[in-house]
Amino acid sequence: MNLHEHQSKYRFGEFGIPIPRGKVATTPQAAYEIARELGGKVVVKAQVLVGGRGKAGGVKLAQNADEARTHAENILGMTIKGLTVRKVLIDPASPPIHEIYLGITNDRAAGEPVMMASSEGGVEIEEVARTNPNAIIREHINPFLGLHQYQTQNIASGINLPREHWRAFTQIARNLYRCYMDSDASLAEINPLAITESNELIALDGKMVLDDNALYRHQDLAEMRDTDAEPIAETQAREAGLTYIQLDGQIGCMVNGAGLAMTTMDMTKLYGGDEVGPANFLDIGGGASAEQVATALRIILSDSNVKSVLFNIFGGITRCDEVAKGVIEAYHDVSPQVPMVIRLQGTNAKEGRDLINQANIPDLVSAATLTEAAQKAVEAAKGAL
């Protein structure tokens, strides 16, 4: 789950990281009132879950409350990278003299969190990694030992931070690490961590990604979820207990088990390439009911890019005949307008295939192997089956 900038910064604030004392508005009038209350110059910032808002015109400096209202009028309703802006954050302006990047994420290869910093803050870190990889300083953090002072000093000197800021920087780095661990985050990022005209360090932008599997431990954070900001299909899937992530391809995949789902995506991409490839990741889990299969099919088909559907079921605890019943029921219930390919393997596979054959659905063909299934799904998506 991604947190909005204002939510991330609020969380940072709870851990003692200096943040601007701004507020969120959903109307131009509310933006005006917040700006008047803050007094002086403010920044009006689009709250959407993507980076690069500044470049897209979603971050604007206002000289006074009237200008803040005008900016809010323009930014609210604007589309940034496909997302509609419904909220703006009004922060007191603190023009940065220098912008630093500071973030923590999990380094899977190292099996530890890693703190990253760069003196080239403000721009997206992926871009720095591409254009100037040496500008990124990394320190791995052993979770049993925590973040050592020598490490924050390594970072501070590595990014050429003037000595006078080292104390404040160390505090911020430690607090960011505590915030990251305490929130069960997979990313906590300050970009920019600004040095202001009054020579203070302050987190002007924040981003957090939380581990969905740990949200049950953080009721307060779980409630921050903004369902307006995610694809409707992902919300529906979560409510039905399905794991669903929308992708760019044309083959809707329905699979039981995460590993099998990954393999299925690889295979469809192998035969279909980037364009045809997988339209989604979907794990219906073990022992899915006919009703869940129908819900999953509805979700897959709600994506207008989907040109064919591939069911790939490996029966273990899940019985293939149950899934076949579910697919047939779902077919009559949802009446999909696209061809479908089904591969059943494992427990009661033969019974399942017999059911599929007896159902005599012209748009539903069987495949014996995953290779054959993936090839057929690609052909079907291209309209050649």
Ligand code: GDP
């Ligand atoms: P992003 O483009 O989505 O990463 O949004 P940011 O919050 O990082 O804003 C983009 C840029 O606006 C920052 O990198 C700053 O260079 C610039 N900026 C200038 N003045 C201010 C200010 O007072 N507050 C903030 N937040 N940003 C400012």
Ligand code: MN
């Ligand atoms: Mn930023």
